[in-house]
Amino acid sequence: MKHILLVEDDLTYSRIVKTFLEKNGFTVQTAIKVKEAQQFFSNSKFDLIIADFRLPDGTGMELLQWSKSNYPQTQVILITHYSDIRIAIKAMKLGAFEYITKPINPDELLATVNESLSAKVAEPSSIIAKGAETSAPKNAFQSSYVVGSSVEAEKLEKHIQLVAPTDLSVLVLGETGTGKEFISRRIHDFSTRKDGPFIAIDCGALPKELAGSELFGHVKGAFTGALDNKTGHFEMANGGTIFLDEIGNLSYEVQIQLLRAIQERTIRKIGGNKEIQIDVRIIAATNDNLIIQSGDGHFREDLYHRLNEFTLSAIPLRNKKEDLEDFADQFLEESNERLNKTVKGFSPEVWEIFLAYDWPGNLRELRNIIKRAVLLTGGSHVEKEALPADLYEPSANIMGTKGSPTSSSRQTDLPSPKDYKSQWVEQEKELIQKVLMDTKFNKSKTARILNMDRKTLYSKMEKYGLD
Known part of the structure; x- marks a missing residue:
């Protein structure tokens, strides 16, 4: 029986995912912090880590790098929001097997877990796959290079x-x-x-x-x-x-x-x-x-x-939309073979969404979205409902489940680090203040709603002058 370490500080979410994986035959240990997850390795061996990117004492990326240095045979799947797409791609380059996005689809999660546990562990520093024009690591499906016609x-x-x-x-x-x-x-x-x-x-x-x-x-x-x-x-x-x-x-x-x-x-x-x-x-x-x-x-x-x-x-995908059909068809073929499906194409509505979207994650994002859509498609063509809402509803890309601001996936360029940090701080302050007012300054309830411990909440209240 494969042993999975799930690192997620949203306890309700963690319990749901844990129960689902255990019903599918896996042994699951849970942790809520990076340090806690690292400590589990002193007494147990894990075949797979599933880690949220945002954790109370660090990030899933830090846990990924630590595990690849100390336990290279353990696969890692990162959980992100679509606004984290660039981070997710960086994680792939550092050796993560795959990333999945919230809200998690159970079929997608199970397929990715099974695939990761049956795959050979890739060395993050030696990517020798021959084929597709993506930034995928060598555990990714290998295919022919797509030149494009633009x-x-x-x-x-x-x-x-x-x-x-x-x-x-x-x-x-x-x-x-x-x-x-x-x-x-x-x-x-x-x-x-x-x-x-x-x-x-x-x-x-x-x-x-x-x-x-x-x-x-x-x-x-x-x-x-x-x-x-x-x-x-x-x-x-x-x-x-x-x-x-x-x-x-x-x-x-x-x-x-x-x-x-x-x-x-x-x-x-x-x-x-x-x-x-x-x-x-x-x-x-x-x-x-x-x-x-x-x-x-x-x-x-x-x-x-x-x-x-x-x-x-290398040309960003948003600047060569003429080639979008070539890449989408290639990734559709890959996904059909990988998932044993027979999806024939994309609906006109899906094509409109694809052509209007800016693709900040470029080819890697396109490939991942198509794979997910193929998995969710029961008919002959991919329909709008199989796509993440972030692709066609900018308003869907709002505050993340942990109260972290998420920038629109349509945004082509990220703000400068200084501007981004100031926006992040201001939005976090406003969110904490709003929840405090809604709960009539019930700190325990506020901490639960924001998915943070009381110590962290007190620290942030002091930082933002909300005492």
């Missing part, structure tokens, strides 16, 4: 075919979810190195203190915990291509090592003194502005120019 898509494909046979370093720019990794894989597949390895690294998922070791390897005894010699990703990629996603996350020290590797075509393991020759093509990707980072001193300008011998830009 002018932008044809131009991108032309540039891929142009640069692929060369040995130029390529910098792929674009938003999260636009398929930067699979563009890179396509370059590799059309290069003279296609028979060599393709090693993909998410630099954002590398622990800062171990990034040098992961990339370049180390010798036994180089540091505490280095119990044996380790072959780094660059050495593993010899004769092929290495893809460095989120390159802007590398520390300045590792940037120096990377620059040296590019210039001299040699690497030196951490703690070693032997130079190792390498023959590796580098493709890097980022959604950051590295020019600004270099001006701020966070990214070496000489490294930027070494990586940027040729630039490709």
Whole structure:
């Protein structure tokens, strides 16, 4: 019997999900905080963690990173709202098996749980899946690359075919979810190195203190915990291509090592003194502005120019709506095969919704929504009722169940961190004040309604001057 750890601080919600999973043959342990969940691992082994993103003492993302570092064989499913779509995609890149959205559909939850428990655990730093133009990890369904028929898509494909046979370093720019990794894989597949390895690294998922070791390897005894010699990703990629996603996350020290590797075509393991020759093509990707980072001193300008011998830009889905049908048909076919369904297409009303929506999560969001819709569809075509309300009702995207403000899914650009934080604080203050007034300042009842403990409520009341 598979053992699941459910981490959810809404006790009513947690009890419902726990009962449902237990009726379907799983053993379920519940926790309400990140630290509590971590403590359970000292006495128990879990096959799967299902964690809400927003928790009282942290986030599901923090629990994901901790579990992947300490218990890599445990799968993780993240629960989010659709307003968390960018966070959910980042979680996938860090090794989460999947994300599901509130309100949770029981059939979707059960299908995702069963799929996660039967899948091979993916390494978050090595994504080698060949195929679909998404940012999905290698546990995702693999399919043919969709080029698209828009002018932008044809131009991108032309540039891929142009640069692929060369040995130029390529910098792929674009938003999260636009398929930067699979563009890179396509370059590799059309290069003279296609028979060599393709090693993909998410630099954002590398622990800062171990990034040098992961990339370049180390010798036994180089540091505490280095119990044996380790072959780094660059050495593993010899004769092929290495893809460095989120390159802007590398520390300045590792940037120096990377620059040296590019210039001299040699690497030196951490703690070693032997130079190792390498023959590796580098493709890097980022959604950051590295020019600004270099001006701020966070990214070496000489490294930027070494990586940027040729630039490709992954196109946001909202800017290539002409290709929407190509991608939707591809993901429909995948979902039918994955879920053993025979849905033939989408209703005209669904197409209107798809074309009007901005797709902030890009291809990954489209794929996930179609998979969910196929699961919920009993007829021959996907109807509006099978879609999340966030896609066609902006007003549905209001305060989350934990009293956290959620921005509209139609919003193309997020506010600056400073503006977003100030909006968050103001809305949280207003919500607490309203609930306090509704309950005639009954703090116990207020805490229950807001799904927070009394200590947290008192702290926030003091912070906002609501005593």
